[in-house]
Amino acid sequence: MEAAIAVLVAQFKAFAGADGSTDTLSKGEFQNLVTSQLPNLVKNSADPAVIEQLMSSLDQNDDGELTFLEFWQLVGRLANQHGGFSR
Known part of the structure; x- marks a missing residue:
C-alpha cells in the first residue's frame, strides 16, 4: 500500500505542477489527470460538464482548485465503487 500511496502523491504533484504549484489542481490540471489516469x-x-460537476462535488472550500485532501475524496469514492463496497 505504501507504493500505491507514493504513486498517488507523485501523480497529484506532477499534474498539479503544470502551472508551477504542486499544492493544488486547477480545473484544467484536474481534467488532464482524470482523462489520462482514470479514463x-x-x-x-x-x-467538460462532467469535470465541472465532479470538481464542484470535491472542492469543499469553493476556491476553484483541489487540494490533495479534496482530491483524495475522489480516490476513495472510486476505490469504494471499484471494490464493490458501495452496494
Missing part, C-alpha cells in the same frame, strides 16, 4: 473509472471524463 475507465470516471465515465465521460472528456466532457
